[in-house]
Amino acid sequence: MFVSGNLMSYAALLYLAFGIVAAVVLKYFVLSETIRKPKKNTILILGTTKSGKTTLWAYFRYHRLIPTQTSMEKNEVEKPIHCKEKSVVLHLMDIPGHPKLRNEFHDYTPITKGIIFMVNSSTLKSDIQEVGENLYDVLADKHVQKLEIPILVACHKQDLKGSLDRSDVENILAQEIDKLRSTRQSSLQKHDNDHGNNNGDGDDDADETTEFLGFENKKFSFEDLVNHVTFVESGTRYKNEDFGGFSDINEWVVELFD
Numbered sequence: 001m002f003v004s005g006n007l008m009s010y011a012a013l014l015y016l017a018f019g020i021v022a023a024v025v026l027k028y029f030v031l032s033e034t035i036r037k038p039k040k041n042t043i044l045i046l047g048t049t050k051s052g053k054t055t056l057w058a059y060f061r062y063h064r065l066i067p068t069q070t071s072m073e074k075n076e077v078e079k080p081i082h083c084k085e086k087s088v089v090l091h092l093m094d095i096p097g098h099p100k101l102r103n104e105f106h107d108y109t110p111i112t113k114g115i116i117f118m119v120n121s122s123t124l125k126s127d128i129q130e131v132g133e134n135l136y137d138v139l140a141d142k143h144v145q146k147l148e149i150p151i152l153v154a155c156h157k158q159d160l161k162g163s164l165d166r167s168d169v170e171n172i173l174a175q176e177i178d179k180l181r182s183t184r185q186s187s188l189q190k191h192d193n194d195h196g197n198n199n200g201d202g203d204d205d206a207d208e209t210t211e212f213l214g215f216e217n218k219k220f221s222f223e224d225l226v227n228h229v230t231f232v233e234s235g236t237r238y239k240n241e242d243f244g245g246f247s248d249i250n251e252w253v254v255e256l257f258d
């Protein structure tokens with residue numbers, strides 16, 4: 001009785017030790033998997049059509065300015081870039097600006113390192129509604145906010161008359177988002193009243209875009225966002241032609257990985 005009791009506890013100890021080792025090994029694998037899995041090297045290039053998105057994407061890819069066309073397909077490439085101390089492989093994605101397709105970007109925000117939002121500075125005034133809505137959807141995306149993804153607004157100009165500079169672009173966009181904020185908010189409240197409490201788990205678009213931008217009772221400003229939003233100018237003949245006129249954009253991308 002004494003002996004078999006001893007054996008029993010010996011076996012139990014063995015099981016326990018085995019269990020601990022198994023748990024540690026399992027935990028190690030699960031951890032390393034979650035650390036390795038989301039390679040956050042994606043740069044999303046967003047904006048409405050004719051904003052210069054694909055020109056920028058192609059420049060990163062080929063280091064040349066090539067003529068591009070409006071497309072209904074996204075462009076994607078893995079491309080190494082040299083930062084100060086290391087080389088990183090960028091995953092560059094140019095999402096079509098067509099209203100039916102541009103919200104595809106929501107699927108990629110969890111693996112996104114930075115977002116470049118292109119604006120055609122010569123047509124912003126006439127396209128302000130569409131551009132404003134597009135930018136609003138980007139800023140209000142729950143992953144964009146939760147992961148505090150940095151955003152670069154590139155004011156793309158091509159020596160065209162009436163091109164706005166970056167402070168004009170910032171002011172006009174801030175005003176438009178301020179307006180949209182109140183209309184979106186009241187339509188959300190209406191949605192809540194019509195369908196009971198919307199807790200954000202619905203499968204419609206609203207569940208991606210329910211975050212309030214900035215502070216209530218205060219005029220919208222990009223500085224009030226948790227995301228760092230930077231404005232630069234670009235243009236194939238504008239300022240300097242280094243990096244195809246995209247040198248400020250390139251610098252911003254390099255700094256993201258440094």
Ligand SMILES: *[C@@H]1O[C@H](CO)[C@@H](O)[C@H](O)[C@H]1NC(C)=O
Nearest residue numbers: 050051052120122123156158
């Ligand atoms: C910006 O808009 C103007 C006017 O429609 C157009 O000529 C120009 O090509 C556009 N820029 C880009 C980069 O598409």
